[in-house]
Amino acid sequence: MIRFEDVAKQYQDDTYAVKLLNLEIKKGEFFVLIGPSGSGKTTTLKMINRLIPLTDGTIYIEDKRISDYEINELRWNIGYVLQQIALFPHMTIEENIAIVPELKKWDRDKVKNRVTELLEMVGLDPEIYRKRKPKELSGGEQQRIGVVRALAADPEIILMDEPFSALDPITREKLQDDILALQRTINKTIVFVTHDMKEALKLGDRICVMKNGRVEQIGTPEQLLNQP
Ligand code: ADP
Ligand code: ADP
Numbered sequence: 001m002i003r004f005e006d007v008a009k010q011y012q013d014d015t016y017a018v019k020l021l022n023l024e025i026k027k028g029e030f031f032v033l034i035g036p037s038g039s040g041k042t043t044t045l046k047m048i049n050r051l052i053p054l055t056d057g058t059i060y061i062e063d064k065r066i067s068d069y070e071i072n073e074l075r076w077n078i079g080y081v082l083q084q085i086a087l088f089p090h091m092t093i094e095e096n097i098a099i100v101p102e103l104k105k106w107d108r109d110k111v112k113n114r115v116t117e118l119l120e121m122v123g124l125d126p127e128i129y130r131k132r133k134p135k136e137l138s139g140g141e142q143q144r145i146g147v148v149r150a151l152a153a154d155p156e157i158i159l160m161d162e163p164f165s166a167l168d169p170i171t172r173e174k175l176q177d178d179i180l181a182l183q184r185t186i187n188k189t190i191v192f193v194t195h196d197m198k199e200a201l202k203l204g205d206r207i208c209v210m211k212n213g214r215v216e217q218i219g220t221p222e223q224l225l226n227q228p
Contacts, residue, residue, distance in 0.1 A: 009055050048157070139168075
């Protein structure tokens with residue numbers, strides 16, 4: 001599904017944030033990138049949707065080079081969830097969720113039904129929440145909207161950069177459970193960045209441990225736990 005071949009990223013100041021990365025992420029896999037701050041996780045994630053250009057190597061999605069995609073084609077088909085809740089404050093929840101479907105020119109009814117379905121999926125009553133503004137929601141509710149917004153136009157791939165780390169422990173656990181249940185129902189490929197090993201072990205089908213821009217270890221939670 002997503003394949004990194006000898007991928008490297010060097011920023012202007014000569015530091016290699018990512019060095020010769022070779023990875024294969026399978027379709028439908030929950031793939032976790034973990035490692036200390038500065039190990040290259042976010043750089044790796046953002047290269048997948050070309051928010052950051054590669055210095056070297058190639059990333060393929062379904063055998064097509066990402067550089068051959070139109071930026072919009074790529075971005076609209078890859079959901080992206082950030083740690084910092086990035087809902088537009090002046091827009092209602094419905095308008096926030098509908099951004100990509102509207103860019104894709106879905107018709108009104110289809111968008112409306114999709115918003116209803118997504119709010120129900122994360123346990124928020126559509127009749128109450130649809131017309132609210134982000135500031136009328138709790139942090140955990142806003143983050144839930146951030147997650148379903150990324151799913152709105154039914155992308156095959158969802159990238160998540162520490163989406164739950166700003167939340168209190170109870171809300172975080174609840175959202176982890178939600179995302180696991182969601183992943184099992186929709187069977188999407190998820191690439192999830194965290195620095196929390198407990199979270200990685202709970203969520204990941206496979207975990208990739210990064211250090212200094214390289215892969216230090218990779219495997220299923222069982223394999224990682226049974227390695228010295
Ligand atoms: P992580 O997500 O694991 O914290 P990052 O991918 O954000 O790591 O960063 C990897 C390395 O690249 C770090 O040393 C960081 O300082 C550096 N880096 C990240 N973004 C930039 C940038 N825009 N310019 C220069 N260096 C950067
Ligand atoms: P994240 O939470 O995504 O890991 P960071 O706190 O690492 O974000 O970085 C925030 C922003 O600053 C990012 O856009 C990153 O590219 C940029 N950045 C990180 N490290 C550096 C650096 N050493 N020099 C310049 N920009 C950086």
